[in-house]
Amino acid sequence: MQTNLSPEYRARADGRAAEAILRKCVHCGFCTATCPTYQLLGDELDGPRGRIYLMKQVLEGAEPTRKTQLHLDRCLTCRNCESTCPSGVDYGHLIDIGRKMVDEKVPRPAAEKAVRWLLKEGLPSPLFGPAMKIGQMVRGWLPEALKNKVPAQQDAGRWPTQTHARKVLMLAGCVQPAMMPNINSATARVLDAAGIQTVIAPQAGCCGAVKFHLNDQDGGQREMRANIDAWWPLLEQGVEAIVMNASGCGVTVREYGHILADDPTHAHKAARVSLLTRDLSELLPELVPVLKPKLAQQPDARKVIGFHPPCTLQHGQQLKGGVEQHLAALGFTVQVAKNEAHLCCGSAGTYSVLNPTLSYQLRDRKLGHLGELKPDVITSANIGCITHLQSGTATPVRHWVEVLDDALAG
Numbered sequence: 001m002q003t004n005l006s007p008e009y010r011a012r013a014d015g016r017a018a019e020a021i022l023r024k025c026v027h028c029g030f031c032t033a034t035c036p037t038y039q040l041l042g043d044e045l046d047g048p049r050g051r052i053y054l055m056k057q058v059l060e061g062a063e064p065t066r067k068t069q070l071h072l073d074r075c076l077t078c079r080n081c082e083s084t085c086p087s088g089v090d091y092g093h094l095i096d097i098g099r100k101m102v103d104e105k106v107p108r109p110a111a112e113k114a115v116r117w118l119l120k121e122g123l124p125s126p127l128f129g130p131a132m133k134i135g136q137m138v139r140g141w142l143p144e145a146l147k148n149k150v151p152a153q154q155d156a157g158r159w160p161t162q163t164h165a166r167k168v169l170m171l172a173g174c175v176q177p178a179m180m181p182n183i184n185s186a187t188a189r190v191l192d193a194a195g196i197q198t199v200i201a202p203q204a205g206c207c208g209a210v211k212f213h214l215n216d217q218d219g220g221q222r223e224m225r226a227n228i229d230a231w232w233p234l235l236e237q238g239v240e241a242i243v244m245n246a247s248g249c250g251v252t253v254r255e256y257g258h259i260l261a262d263d264p265t266h267a268h269k270a271a272r273v274s275l276l277t278r279d280l281s282e283l284l285p286e287l288v289p290v291l292k293p294k295l296a297q298q299p300d301a302r303k304v305i306g307f308h309p310p311c312t313l314q315h316g317q318q319l320k321g322g323v324e325q326h327l328a329a330l331g332f333t334v335q336v337a338k339n340e341a342h343l344c345c346g347s348a349g350t351y352s353v354l355n356p357t358l359s360y361q362l363r364d365r366k367l368g369h370l371g372e373l374k375p376d377v378i379t380s381a382n383i384g385c386i387t388h389l390q391s392g393t394a395t396p397v398r399h400w401v402e403v404l405d406d407a408l409a410g
Helices: 014-022 030-034 034-040 048-059 066-073 080-084 093-105 110-122 130-137 182-195 209-213 217-236 247-253 267-276 282-292 312-318 322-329 356-371 385-388 399-407
Strands: 166-170 196-199 242-244 278-280 304-307 334-335 376-380 397-399
Touching: 014 048, 014 066, 014 093, 014 196, 030 048, 030 080, 030 356, 034 093, 048 066, 048 093, 066 093, 066 376, 080 093, 080 312, 110 209, 130 376, 166 217, 182 196, 182 282, 182 399, 196 399, 209 217, 209 247, 217 267, 242 247, 247 278, 247 312, 267 282, 282 399, 304 399, 322 399, 356 385, 376 385, 376 399, 385 397, 397 399
Parallel strands: 166 196, 166 242, 242 278, 304 334, 304 376, 376 397
Antiparallel strands: none
16 A cells, blocks of 8 residues: 655654555455454444555544544454455554554543543552452442443462472463452462462563553553563573463563564563563463373363453464363363354453443354353453453353363362
């Protein structure tokens, strides 16, 4: 796609980066077939190709409007289009640039600004945990919309105390310890059973995704640099990997090297952090033969585990089929939805708060397909997806590592 940058954006590094991405687009429109918002709304401007045209117009000097902003806001950033695109258009990075440029010129209404500020400052805040505990105590009296965001209280279980020669770092996350603490402890127990010790750097906080994708890119980068500084001494001591059990955090940490490529103090360290980052499912090939003899009981093959692969796993990180394949090797019956397994569930970070109507339509569509499997439990690999799906079904929704941890414990 030929693009003639306006002088304003030709002078900017992000403008030139956007132009390089746009030049790969060949207008084919394959992306529209797999875009969730285009499927729901049928509007070209609510699909990747239409949004690319809008961003191109801004880069060429057109004045963006509130309507431009709305179409970009409605993108889930699921990156399904990247999996579909035959030309390798880096849409995820392009939409980050485009939103930043539009927000610089289009002021948001005060109420909208307030909600976005509360999300980006509240979710990574140390006050989130106490607030979540209060919400869980009064959960029965909360209005439905708020109750959907407050999961029932969960016991984290024990954290293993054994020391192993092999050590991996794990990011606790900003909301996961308060909302679903058992995911982290289950991860530590499963790795412990395989002879791997899980280490958490207490100073590491939010991965930076919340602020970065709410267009506080400077704030997001500050959190990224803080995490790198917290991890660096442990990496120098020989910790072999940074293991992520929330794919939304994983895809962001994997991109630290890209996001901080021009950072004068952290570029090199960010590149190494990205190189060492692994989704928990990527460890399964070596875990399966070690864990299989340690299963307290053989999984009941009659019980169906429905698996929803998060967009941040299958599209953002391009990791497909690993969870299903390796849990099956351990004796579990794991199935993905027969229809639209590639589509977003509608969670998408803060999207379910900012765009609830579209979000819940996608949730119900996803649960309809998963329900056809008649699963005993639905699993996923990202806390946002788990919480969002659970709000629409009575079937338990869990992280796949919790199911594996239960089988090891018997």
